[in-house]
Amino acid sequence: xxxxxxxxxxxxxxxxxxxxxxxxxxxxxxxxxxxxxxxxxxxxxxxxxxxxxxxxxxxxxxxxxxxxxxxxxxxxxxxxxxxxxxxxxxxxxxxxxxxxxxxxxxxxxxxxxxxxxxxxxxxxxxxxxxxxxxxxxxxxxxxxxxxxxxxxxxxxxxxxxxxxxxxxxxxxxxxxxxxxxxxxxxxxxxxxxxxxxxxxxxxxxxxxxxxxxxxxxxxxxxxxxxxxxxxxxxxxxxxxxxxxxxxxxxxxxxxxxxxxxxxxxxxxxxxxxxxxxxxxxxxxxxxxxxxxxxxxxxxxxxxxxxxxxxxxxxxxxxxxxxxxxxxxxxxxxxxxxxxxxxxxxxxxxxxxxxxxxxxxxxxxxxxxxxxxxxxxxxxxxxxxxxxxxxxxxxxxxxxx
Amino acid sequence: xxxxxxxxxxxxxxxxxxxxxxxxxxxxxxxxxxxxxxxxxxxxxxxxxxxxxxxxxxxxxxxxxxxxxxxxxxxxxxxxxxxxxxxxxxxxxxxxxxxxxxxxxxxxxxxxxxxxxxxxxxxxxxxxxxxxxxxxxxxxxxxxxxxxxxxxxxxxxxxxxxxxxxxxxxxxxxxxxxxxxxxxxxxxxxxxxxxxxxxxxxxxxxxxxxxxxxxxxxxxxxxxxxxxxxxxxxxxxxxxxxxxxxxxxxxxxxxxxxxxxxxxxxxxxxxxxxxxxxxxxxxxxxxxxxxxxxxxxxxxxxxxxxxxxxxxxxxxxxxxxxxxxxxxxxxxxxxxxxxxxxxxxxxxxxxxxxxxxxxxxxxxxxxxxxxxxxxxxxxxxxxxxxxxxxxxxxxxxxxxxxxxxxxxxxxxxxxxxxxxxxxxxxxxxxxxxxxxxxxxxxxxxxxxxxxxxxxxxxxxxxxxxxxxxxxxxxxxxxxxxxxxxxxxxxxxxxxxxxxxxxxxxxxxxxxxxxxxxxxxxxxxxxxxxxxxxxxxxxxxxxxxxxxxxxxxxxxxxxxxxxxxx
Numbered sequence: 001x002x003x004x005x006x007x008x009x010x011x012x013x014x015x016x017x018x019x020x021x022x023x024x025x026x027x028x029x030x031x032x033x034x035x036x037x038x039x040x041x042x043x044x045x046x047x048x049x050x051x052x053x054x055x056x057x058x059x060x061x062x063x064x065x066x067x068x069x070x071x072x073x074x075x076x077x078x079x080x081x082x083x084x085x086x087x088x089x090x091x092x093x094x095x096x097x098x099x100x101x102x103x104x105x106x107x108x109x110x111x112x113x114x115x116x117x118x119x120x121x122x123x124x125x126x127x128x129x130x131x132x133x134x135x136x137x138x139x140x141x142x143x144x145x146x147x148x149x150x151x152x153x154x155x156x157x158x159x160x161x162x163x164x165x166x167x168x169x170x171x172x173x174x175x176x177x178x179x180x181x182x183x184x185x186x187x188x189x190x191x192x193x194x195x196x197x198x199x200x201x202x203x204x205x206x207x208x209x210x211x212x213x214x215x216x217x218x219x220x221x222x223x224x225x226x227x228x229x230x231x232x233x234x235x236x237x238x239x240x241x242x243x244x245x246x247x248x249x250x251x252x253x254x255x256x257x258x259x260x261x262x263x264x265x266x267x268x269x270x271x272x273x274x275x276x277x278x279x280x281x282x283x284x285x286x287x288x289x290x291x292x293x294x295x296x297x298x299x300x301x302x303x304x305x306x307x308x309x310x311x312x313x314x315x316x317x318x319x320x321x322x323x324x325x326x327x328x329x330x331x332x333x334x335x336x337x338x339x340x341x342x343x344x345x346x347x348x349x350x351x352x353x354x355x356x357x358x359x360x361x362x363x364x365x366x367x368x369x370x371x372x373x374x375x376x377x378x379x380x381x382x383x384x385x386x387x388x389x390x391x392x393x394x395x396x397x398x399x400x
Numbered sequence: 401x402x403x404x405x406x407x408x409x410x411x412x413x414x415x416x417x418x419x420x421x422x423x424x425x426x427x428x429x430x431x432x433x434x435x436x437x438x439x440x441x442x443x444x445x446x447x448x449x450x451x452x453x454x455x456x457x458x459x460x461x462x463x464x465x466x467x468x469x470x471x472x473x474x475x476x477x478x479x480x481x482x483x484x485x486x487x488x489x490x491x492x493x494x495x496x497x498x499x500x501x502x503x504x505x506x507x508x509x510x511x512x513x514x515x516x517x518x519x520x521x522x523x524x525x526x527x528x529x530x531x532x533x534x535x536x537x538x539x540x541x542x543x544x545x546x547x548x549x550x551x552x553x554x555x556x557x558x559x560x561x562x563x564x565x566x567x568x569x570x571x572x573x574x575x576x577x578x579x580x581x582x583x584x585x586x587x588x589x590x591x592x593x594x595x596x597x598x599x600x601x602x603x604x605x606x607x608x609x610x611x612x613x614x615x616x617x618x619x620x621x622x623x624x625x626x627x628x629x630x631x632x633x634x635x636x637x638x639x640x641x642x643x644x645x646x647x648x649x650x651x652x653x654x655x656x657x658x659x660x661x662x663x664x665x666x667x668x669x670x671x672x673x674x675x676x677x678x679x680x681x682x683x684x685x686x687x688x689x690x691x692x693x694x695x696x697x698x699x700x701x702x703x704x705x706x707x708x709x710x711x712x713x714x715x716x717x718x719x720x721x722x723x724x725x726x727x728x729x730x731x732x733x734x735x736x737x738x739x740x741x742x743x744x745x746x747x748x749x750x751x752x753x754x755x756x757x758x759x760x761x762x763x764x765x766x767x768x769x770x771x772x773x774x775x776x777x778x779x780x781x782x783x784x785x786x787x788x789x790x791x792x793x794x795x796x797x798x799x800x801x802x803x804x805x806x807x808x809x810x811x812x813x814x815x816x817x818x819x820x821x822x823x824x825x826x827x828x829x830x831x832x833x834x835x836x837x838x839x840x841x842x843x844x845x846x847x848x849x850x851x852x853x854x855x856x857x858x859x860x861x862x863x864x865x866x867x868x869x870x871x872x873x874x875x876x877x878x879x880x881x882x883x884x885x886x887x888x889x890x891x892x893x894x895x896x897x898x899x900x901x902x903x904x905x906x907x908x909x910x911x912x913x914x915x916x917x918x919x920x921x922x923x924x925x926x927x928x929x930x931x932x933x934x935x936x937x938x939x940x941x942x943x944x945x946x947x948x949x950x951x952x953x954x955x956x957x958x959x960x961x962x963x964x965x
Contacts, residue, residue: 040519040595040926050521050594057586061624068628068658072643080649158648159640329649332642339635 036371048373055377059384062347066388069340073395076332086326087333088399090155092146094253096397099142100389106135107386114379117362117372125362125375132382133235133355134242136348141246143345145200149254150334152196157335196254200247211240231363235356337396344392347385354378421929423825423922438523439925443530444509445823448816450533451505452892454496455809459885461489466847466881469874472866479864483550484565486862488540490553491570495577496537498808499666502673503584503619504533506815507612509823511588513916513923514606516597516932521590525583532580539573542566552862554659555630557644557652561637568637571630578627581669585619588612597915600934606914607696607937611676614700618665618672618707626662629655653718660711668707670804671771672700674811675742678764681814682746684912685761686753689938692745699738706735713782717791725784732782739775743768758910759833763814766841770806774799777852792862795855798848806844813840813891820895821909825922826902832894839887846880906951911943918954 034044041047077084113128150156214236221230358378361367367375421427424441434442465485468475477485512520520526543549543566551560551567555574560567592605592613605613633655635641642648644655683690690696712720712728746768755761777799781787790796821827850873851859859870866874908917914937919928944955 038523040517040521040523046594050590053593054522054586054590057589057620061582061586061620064621065624065628068625068632071658072632072654075654076643076650079651083649157635157639158642158645159638329642332648332650335635335639335641335643339632339641343631 034370036366044370051373051377055380059380062381062384066340066343069336069343070391070395073336073340076336080327080329080332082327083330083333084399087330088396090150090153090334091337091397092149092253092257093397094257095142095146095250096393098249098253099139100393102135102139102142103386103389106132106139107383109135110379110382114372114375117367117375118369120368122362122365122367125367126359129355129359129362130234130238133238133352133359134245136352136355137239137242138246138249140345140348140352141243141248142250143246143341144203144243145247145250145254148199148203149196149250152192152199155334156331157338158329158331159335193254197251200251204244204247207240207244211237214240227364228360231360232356234363235359239352239356340392340396344385344388347388351378351382351385354381421924423920424925425825425922427925436527438519438527440508440512440520440523440526441823441923441927443526444505444507446530447500447508447533448505448823450530450537451497451501454492454537455501458489458492458497459888461485461492463881463885465489466878468864469866470878472868472871480550482864483862484548487549487552488544491549491574492540493804494553494666494670495574496533496540498670498804499577499581500533500584501812502677502808502815503588503612503615503669504529504580506677506812506819507584507588507615507673510819510916511609511612512591512595513919513927514609514914514937515591515595516600516915516928516934517591517595518926520587521595522587526587529580529583529587532576532583536573536575536577536580539569539576543570543573554663555633555655556659557633557636557655558646560633561644568634571633575627575630575634578623578630581619582623582627585616585623588616589620592616597932597934603694603697604934604937605697607679607690607693607700608673608676608914610697611672611679611700614704615669615672617701617704618669622662622665622669622708625658626666629658629662632658653715653720656715656718657711657720660714661708664711664714665704665707667800667803668703670808672703674767674771674808675700677811677815677818678746678767679742680912680914681760681764681811681818682749683938683940684818684910685756685758685764686750687756687911687940688749688753689936689940690745691748691751692741693938695741696745699741702738703735706731706738710735710782713787716784716787729782729784729787733779735782736775736779743772743775757834758817759828759830759837760814760818760910762834762837762841763810763817766837766844767807767810767814769841770802770810770844774802774806777802790855792860793855794851794859794861797861798851798855801848801851806848810840810844813837816895817891818910819916820898821905822916822921822923824899824902825905826898827905827909828894828898828902832890832897836887836891836894839890840884841887843880843883843885843887847877847884848880850874850876850880906949908943908952909950911940911945911952913937913939913943913954917952 033039037044037047041050109128109131113125113132116122116124116128154160214233217233217236218230219233221227221233355378358375361374424439434446437443464477465482468477468482468485508520508526512518546569547564547566549565549567549570550563551565555567555571560571592609596605632641632643636644640648641650643650644652646652679690679696710728710732712724713732716725716729757765777795781790781796781799817828817833854870854873854877855861857870859866859873905921907919907921909921910917913935915932915934916923918932939959941961942954942956942958943952944958945951946953
């Protein structure tokens with residue numbers, strides 16, 4: 001409440017502001033224009049109402065923005081269900097579930113933060129915002145892991161499948177070239193996993209050096225007694241550590257699910273699922289796609305052990321045979337996957353920037369029971385970003 | 401109604417106090433005082449300059465096109481250039497001019513003053529909207545300079561994903577312009593809801609504001625869909641997404657659905673603000689209270705909502721299911737109802753009015769003629785069986801030019817002439833203003849009426865060449881385009897002349913009753929020197945001419961003498 005001061009020099013000098021029927025806050029009569037109220041608003045209520053309506057309209061535009069993608073998804077899936085049944089298994093549903101949990105928790109901390117702001121609890125708000133920021137960063141970290149893993153397996157959008165090394169088309173009978181390459185060239189999954197880890201190790205190193213930037217900001221802010229710089233640094237620190245933690249989480253889960261250590265014939269769990277299937281279930285080739293979708297990764301693991309004992313070249317032949325059974329254009333699934341999750345990730349990044357901005361202002365004690373609008377608005381936005389993920393997760397990861 | 405309001409303390413029945421502070425144009429100066437201004441009036445002026453520059457660019461393209469079509473075969477440019485010219489003409493006119501024109505320029509300037517508030521709800525966002533417009537314009541110019549664009553303004557797949565021209569630059573420009581439009585619309589909705597002056601109840605809002613409000617609903621609901629569609633198109637082109645690519649199991653017609661889901665409502669983004677201007681002009685210059693206020697207000701909102709249900713009528717020949725075509729055709733007729741409600745109410749307002757043929761009214765009358773022709777030919781095209789032979793002919797071209805240009809542009813010009821004294825504080829030459837409106841009207845009809853005939857005879861749109869039988873009509877159209885260009889040049893000259901030589905404008909030269917005429921010309925930074933109070937915006941009989949200032953003043957005594965309606 002300390003910031004509620006009378007600024008009569010502000011803007012409309014000399015003129016009393018318009019008298020309003022509801023002059024709620026007893027202490028402030030006519031002509032009082034606290035500095036947290038922008039010049040063109042008459043009362044804090046008017047400012048809050050305008051902001052609230054504005055953010056809700058903005059969320060409407062966001063929903064319509066994503067709705068185009070959801071419609072495209074629905075139509076493509078209705079016309080080509082087999083693609084989704086086949087391709088979704090390349091996504092790691094455990095990582096998706098972890099991310100869902102992380103985002104849900106971040107929504108809780110955000111809502112808690114709004115409450116703290118309303119009650120004027122400065123440090124409660126700071127803590128809640130910090131936690132929310134951390135969760136957002138963890139989400140991005142896990143996503144980084146997922147993208148990196150798919151990059152190494154060359155599971156990218158359609159254009160990259162067709163155009164990669166263009167030898168595919170004729171040589172492999174019209175199947176997406178990159179996939180066939182991927183099956184043949186990347187069959188050594190130990191190598192593949194190592195490359196994923198190398199990639200992520202490199203990304204981690206990069207982040208480690210980027211970490212120096214917010215650290216420097218913190219120190220400079222501390223020495224110069226410049227609070228905003230310091231708290232921006234703290235925000236950046238939380239974000240980067242969160243991303244690194246997310247990547248680590250991804251790696252740990254990956255290690256839990258993937259077989260490691262063996263040199264040859266190793267199959268990543270998804271591949272293992274796809275390619276080892278017939279070795280276990282014999283000749284049930286016909287409903288291959290749906291069959292595979294039902295298999296748990298653990299099943300695949302046991303199958304893989306059989307395979308490890310078996311003949312490597314035979315595995316490769318199996319894989320080659322399998323290529324003939326793969327639905328046409330299944331790479332479009334990844335187009336949709338990258339587009340939807342990528343756009344969502346951009347919204348996460350936007351939210352992180354907004355939360356950092358709030359964090360700085362919260363540390364500076366700018367929010368109080370009469371002025372907490374920005375926290376409320378960013379909170380609403382954050383819930384929407386969460387909500388969109390709640391739809392993306394089952395639509396992409398949990399397909400039957 | 402007006403009498404009880406006039407007793408309210410602080411009502412504007414008190415004479416407007418003399419100007420004690422500098423107006424918004426002189427309150428500060430220098431480049432940054434404009435570039436970083438948060439004042440809705442300055443942002444409106446910047447928008448006005450911007451959209452007029454875009455209109456000039458699009459107009460030059462149009463004149464090149466018409467000149468090329470003077471003779472069959474090559475006349476002045478090659479076929480490739482012709483394709484680029486009509487694409488850029490359409491894209492620039494739609495995205496850079498018509499959509500932002502009235503809301504961005506006139507809406508920004510007038511709406512907050514009409515509501516009796518100091519500014520729009522989010523001034524920073526308003527400024528951002530303008531700079532997004534500039535950013536989008538830069539991308540369009542970049543597309544022009546780096547390989548051009550030959551897809552047509554509709555960017556239909558699969559051609560747009562395969563042509564070698566700068567589709568990505570142009571679509572990204574349109575994507576950015578979409579956000580500019582969303583920001584404007586969002587701002588107006590919130591402003592109308594939360595920023596009205598005391599006494600400004602929903603049914604005392606001027607009809608121009610109702611129209612801008614209805615437009616804003618469309619801007620907020622439809623534009624995001626265009627945004628994601630263009631992003632998908634960019635991704636399709638750059639990454640090979642596959643959603644619109646039949647080779648990948650995708651569907652190019654899906655793009656058309658997405659595109660028209662925005663672009664049909666966008667037609668109402670273009671025409672609704674124009675209708676709002678006409679409501680103000682007809683009432684003011686007929687010196688009569690508007691007839692059927694609520695019908696006009698609700699028909700604006702009705703048009704905004706119905707506009708979302710008819711996009712399929714752009715796709716009758718695209719291969720969508722016949723059942724859908726029938727449904728869309730039937731729904732399309734429903735749009736005629738609110739449009740006709742407006743036209744009839746305008747006519748009823750003029751009936752027994754004291755009509756003054758001032759320049760804005762000349763434009764308003766031109767609008768009535770041209771919009772009616774454009775609207776009725778729209779019914780031809782909405783009729784499934786008639787549309788199939790007329791699809792993609794000059795009949796369609798003529799139809800939408802009658803609506804977009806004969807409607808929106810003419811109303812925009814009328815609005816500029818109407819509010820010019822308020823914006824600049826200068827009067828313009830009435831005679832030459834009237835001359836410009838007559839030349840524009842005649843030139844317009846000469847340009848586009850022959851195109852209806854060309855269309856019914858089978859001249860396809862977007863064609864570089866044509867059979868010699870069509871030449872006489874094409875020549876008429878081209879000559880008309882030059883006349884139109886001349887009329888618009890005169891209009892511009894009148895405005896520029898007024899800036900340099902115009903005499904000082906009174907606060908209320910037209911005797912209008914809306915709030916923007918109850919403040920000084922030009923208004924002060926925060927719009928009013930007193931506390932404005934909402935009242936009947938069409939109580940024109942309360943305005944009394946005062947020869948000493950050559951303008952009108954409010955006389956509360958008149959409110960007691962004459963009936964409010």
